[in-house]
Amino acid sequence: MTEPTAVPETDPAQEESAVTADAPVEAPTATDPSPSFTPARVGVIGAGYVGLVTGVCMAALGHTVTLRDIDARKVAALNDGGVPIYEPGLDDLMAEHRERLTYTLSLERLLERSDIVFIAVDTPPSYSGDADLSRVMGFIEELATLGGDSRHILVMKSTVPVGTGKRVRQLLEARGLHNVGYVSNPEFLKEGDAIADFMNPDRVVIGASDPDQADRVAGLYEPLQAKILRTSVPTAEMVKYASNAFLATKISFINEIANVCEEVDADVAVVAEGMGMDSRIGKAFLKAGIGFGGSCFPKDVTALKQLAGNSGYHFQLLTSVIEVNELQKRRVIGKLKKHLGDLRGTRIALLGLAFKPGTDDMREAASLVLAGRLIAEGAQVVGWDPVVKSLDGVSGVHIAATAEEALEGADAAVVVTEWQEVTDLEWTHLTASMARPVVIDGRNALDPELMAVAGYTYEGIGRLPGLGIAAQEQR
């Protein structure tokens, strides 16, 4: 396996924080290491959205990092200086710290070169709704064939159900790997802001039964001077699930408020603003829209509900959170029918395909559900996204080269992902190119008043049509 090849340095002066398709993110703000800081030999299993960011950020903190993936194309791309995922700023950081980063297919090589090994493999939902732990357990079985030793501490970054640490420990014991350590260290980063989140975490959660192992993992983060919460392994596992489930609950809650707002002439954007001014509530995750997607919230909420059920407890609230989220995406169809009537033969433009701005991740993206539903209704669907260039899994969708092309001749446009490239479109000049200037803003990203003035039939989620916040407040 070759070492990474040189990649040109970037000009740090050009860095800015806006998350757009082309703009790099703000440089990470790791503090200078204290004199007691000792760089470690870190391994990362899985070079996906979490593993790659973890590895690159660990290298930026001064550690020597070996990343291993089983996807040969991914490893080859990394060794060629490429970045297999879209995450703003990652390419620059990888290039800057390339001397401390090694990418390999070989687990043996990773084990030789590392002492602390992060597990960042995918834990997708299974048919039962439980998290599928086959990649995690498969890795432990593979480790057993090579014989990890007392040097190695495994650190679980993947999101895993409560009790996984215990299962991993039992498997390690059963395979004779008594001396291999185990620490739970869940990850809270958001795609699109992953580097800033990793470098400036609200907290680092470390769950361990052995205080020395906890110390060694905490030591990796020392340059960040982050708040560290030390706890047991099961509690750390639950902190991650409970956090994601709570954020998802906030989203479904505000979406239901939005749906009621539509019935009673109230505006959810102003309602959320008023709620968020209450320090007990906070304004984060109170943006109404067509629901959450992505690789984490849907699967983690379902897995927690399932975990509770498997333990004999019916988690009623989460059942509703999931149902509200499913129905929310489909409300767009109702809104389109309200303005267009039967959708058969209509041309609908979906603006933004990724599950959120700043990423190319399509897992559980609302665009997939909407495109599938619209095609079933007999509509022609044309999609556009600044980063995603195909809609795998839904056939019959035309991907336009530009947003303007997607809007050309469309009977309606749906804002699915609030990319800045979508909100910054010259909306006032685009009405004429549409067959019918109808815009359903699934993310409440556009100004209703400006859209109305520009001649659009505009409808957001839970907003008063045709009036901006300032105008509504004066009513």
Ligand code: NAD
């Ligand atoms: P991902 O699918 O992007 O990456 C997983 C990688 O692991 C893939 O590249 C896969 O090839 C590799 N892999 C699988 N088995 C392997 C093995 N035995 N050895 C080496 N590589 C292996 O997944 P992700 O989005 O990075 O998520 C990873 C975990 O982190 C999941 O549990 C997820 O829930 C959690 N998480 C994700 C996010 C996020 O925003 N994506 C945030 C926090 C936590």
